[in-house]
Amino acid sequence: MEGKHAAGDAPRAQAESGPESLILNGAHEAERVLEEQAALHPTYADARWRLGLLKLAHGQTVLAEREFEEALGIHPGYRAALWGLRFARLLQGRTVEDMAGESEPPACREEAAWAAVEQAYRLRASGADPLAAFPEDGDPLLRLHYAAYFALERGDERSAAEHLRAAAAASATSAAILGDLGYDPARPESLSTVAPALLGMLWSPLAADLYAYLGRIYARNGLREEAARAYGRAFLTLPDEGCHARHEAELAIAFGEEEQAIELLTRAIAVDPTCVGTRIALGFEYAAQGFVDEARIQFEVAATLAPGYADVRYNLGLLYSAEDKSAEAMRQFRQALAINPSFLPARRSLAALLERLGRHEEALREADRLVRQGFVTADLLVQMARSSLALERMEEALDYLLRAEALQPDHAPTYHLLGQVYRRKGQKNKARSAWRRYLAKTAQADVGPSPARSAAG
């Protein structure tokens, strides 16, 4: 094991992209970024943990052990770091039976996978069949992927082919990922193509996080195919259809592939209908494409699943508002504020809605709260002036507008309304001057019929 792996991308350690032929080695870049994070933020246990995984991927088990120990030193209850430490020691041929956490039951699905694979490595080390570590009622795909790996490792090509074929038949995702690596169940000889890539990976469910991290690094650098392959490796080491679909959707969103993003997020929801983050992401994708009903449904489900998310309530309010369901929109904005009274966008949109509905006193109260919370924009002050004007409170309206002008002299709507206030006060010269400034600050093409146009001329 020592020195054997190269973060699973040894055959593709260098990728080219764009006219500048950017050369990027994801593992090296990850190591650089993580070392930097660990140095800048000594309390980031995650950075140490991922560095440990990277060292493992490079076969540096002693260095990996140190990183996991560092992570546990920062955060003693860090279960993933504990399992990483156990794995690093196991790969060094050391016993891990007496370590803390041994007797505790798996806390989650991932932990059950970590435990099964660790046991498989132990059995392999003792000369027993590693597949005995995977429970009958466990994840069949996890068993098939690791069975193929262990078979390849001991040179049993027949068994490896059998398990890869079974994995490809059991999961379209497995089939696609293995296919991308060169495997074709119909061509037995393709095993020799896929074997080096599979043997070059770090085979632990812990590595799924590392591969996902590498995927994001490749994606951040515009290397879509490399990112997809890294996400594929994450799936091979810890099969999770929902998580994989979310990763692919993340790529589709990042690369502007809107229709594909919707399809992938829908698939992720089919696997895990309770994932709030996926519902929100799908809601935004629908909303971006103008599918208000579909977006609203996703946010409604998200609000049911996570009633304490102010942001979900707020966006639901915006969708109701778009459908002219003012009462429902107001209810959602108020619920967002009940969850988080300092959630400024909800108060801002509530104030605007109240003003549109002609409920000026309430609109002013909400706007005033925003101002007292430190949220002051020219746009808000103009809205307050509109309400004051509707309530025939000229001096108050004027005060808001002069504050808006002082705050943001280029905000054209300020001058438009300022002209109206001056006209209502009988100050015609000041009104003309304000409207002239409005016209000066507004592109001619954008100016429609308005009192300003005729009066300022």
Place this chain on the structure above:
Amino acid sequence: MASVDYAIQARVRQLLARHWVRAEGLVVGTTEGVVVLKGPLAVEPGGGTRLDDPLQRARFLQRLRTEVAAIPGVREVVLEMGSDLGTED
């Protein structure tokens, strides 16, 4: 204008995702075409340019502002994004 706030909001989210800006802790709001982005600016690591470099950070924010402003229906962009160490492309 309020009728397109939801769509602007969604487009802003897409834009942030495309720049790998982390949404945690970031408040995104749109009211009558005025977009507010408030909170810590952090991006997924590994992109190259550093946000703790004031010049690169300012460039990144300027680019973000320009791209948000280009979304149909946006009248104004209010950026109040504090510092959170990270990298960007």
